[in-house]
Amino acid sequence: MSANVDLYKSSYSNYSLETYSEIRVETYGEDFGQTSWVSTEESHEIPELLRLSSSSRILEIGCGSGGYAVALAKRLGCRVVGFEIDASGVKTATALAEKEDVSDIVEFAQHDASKQLPYEDGSFDGIFSTDVMCHVPGRKEVLTNTYEMLKPGGRFVFSDALVIGGVVSNEEIATRSSIGMYFFSPPGVNEQLIKESGFTLVEARDTTESSARLSKRWHDAREKRKDALIASESNDTFLGIQRFLECVHTLTSERRLLRFLYTCEKQ
Numbered sequence: 001m002s003a004n005v006d007l008y009k010s011s012y013s014n015y016s017l018e019t020y021s022e023i024r025v026e027t028y029g030e031d032f033g034q035t036s037w038v039s040t041e042e043s044h045e046i047p048e049l050l051r052l053s054s055s056s057r058i059l060e061i062g063c064g065s066g067g068y069a070v071a072l073a074k075r076l077g078c079r080v081v082g083f084e085i086d087a088s089g090v091k092t093a094t095a096l097a098e099k100e101d102v103s104d105i106v107e108f109a110q111h112d113a114s115k116q117l118p119y120e121d122g123s124f125d126g127i128f129s130t131d132v133m134c135h136v137p138g139r140k141e142v143l144t145n146t147y148e149m150l151k152p153g154g155r156f157v158f159s160d161a162l163v164i165g166g167v168v169s170n171e172e173i174a175t176r177s178s179i180g181m182y183f184f185s186p187p188g189v190n191e192q193l194i195k196e197s198g199f200t201l202v203e204a205r206d207t208t209e210s211s212a213r214l215s216k217r218w219h220d221a222r223e224k225r226k227d228a229l230i231a232s233e234s235n236d237t238f239l240g241i242q243r244f245l246e247c248v249h250t251l252t253s254e255r256r257l258l259r260f261l262y263t264c265e266k267q
């Protein structure tokens with residue numbers, strides 16, 4: 001299904017514009033190029049949850065504009081591989097790695113997480129994916145492939161912002177899905193698929209509050225810069241993204257859609 005509102009392409013191709021950077025700082029506090037519901041506290045906790053060290057080799061599934069992968073490599077000195085389905089994300093990520101002088105330890109590629117991936121079994125110490133799994137068909141297969149790509153003892157940390165928490169209307173589902181293909185799941189299904197894929201579930205943490213808070217901040221930061229955004233992304237895209245963000249805020253603040261962060265381990 002193609003997106004009606006192109007949130008990702010417009011965010012990644014306008015990544016380096018000052019207005020977009022200001023919006024990210026106002027939304028998240030720290031600019032990692034985010035287009036998700038990851039709080040800055042969660043971004044800083046990911047290396048700890050994955051138990052990373054400077055000798056780790058890690059994979060990010062759905063790396064967006066690559067800002068977080070680059071920051072991680074710079075901070076830890078570890079090797080990072082990131083892939084993304086959106087070509088403008090990969091282009092921005094590759095340019096960023098060069099600009100930040102980490103191209104020797106960070107690589108980006110364009111792949112679809114639902115397809116066969118070119119990475120060897122047992123080749124990563126840790127894998128993470130922030131708010132991407134809800135876009136990808138075949139969750140059981142993605143989890144199984146992820147399990148296989150990890151070394152024994154390795155961890156997979158991922159979030160799912162589309163766990164059903166209450167009654168949601170067809171109109172709300174349409175607006176919430178206006179930026180791309182989406183899979184909504186009932187509570188407990190991720191936990192079940194994680195176990196069926198061979199993982200031990202270390203933690204399932206409810207982070208719905210982050211989605212509620214960040215969607216409001218993102219919406220308001222964009223609204224303040226309406227004229228500049230309309231000039232770079234068009235009036236229709238601007239309005240579509242604002243409607244999407246309002247919808248996320250309503251659904252998560254009323255806990256009708258929930259976000260969970262899962263930490264899984266291959267034993």
Ligand SMILES: C[S@@+](CC[C@H](N)C(=O)[O-])C[C@H]1O[C@@H](n2cnc3c(N)ncnc32)[C@H](O)[C@@H]1O
Binds near residue numbers: 033037038063089135
């Ligand atoms: C909510 S954004 C998160 C991006 C980044 N992880 C972050 O935290 O800002 C979801 C990302 O998943 C990517 N994506 C969607 N479907 C995908 C797929 N099948 N394979 C790889 N990436 C995908 C989108 O293009 C988008 O960049």
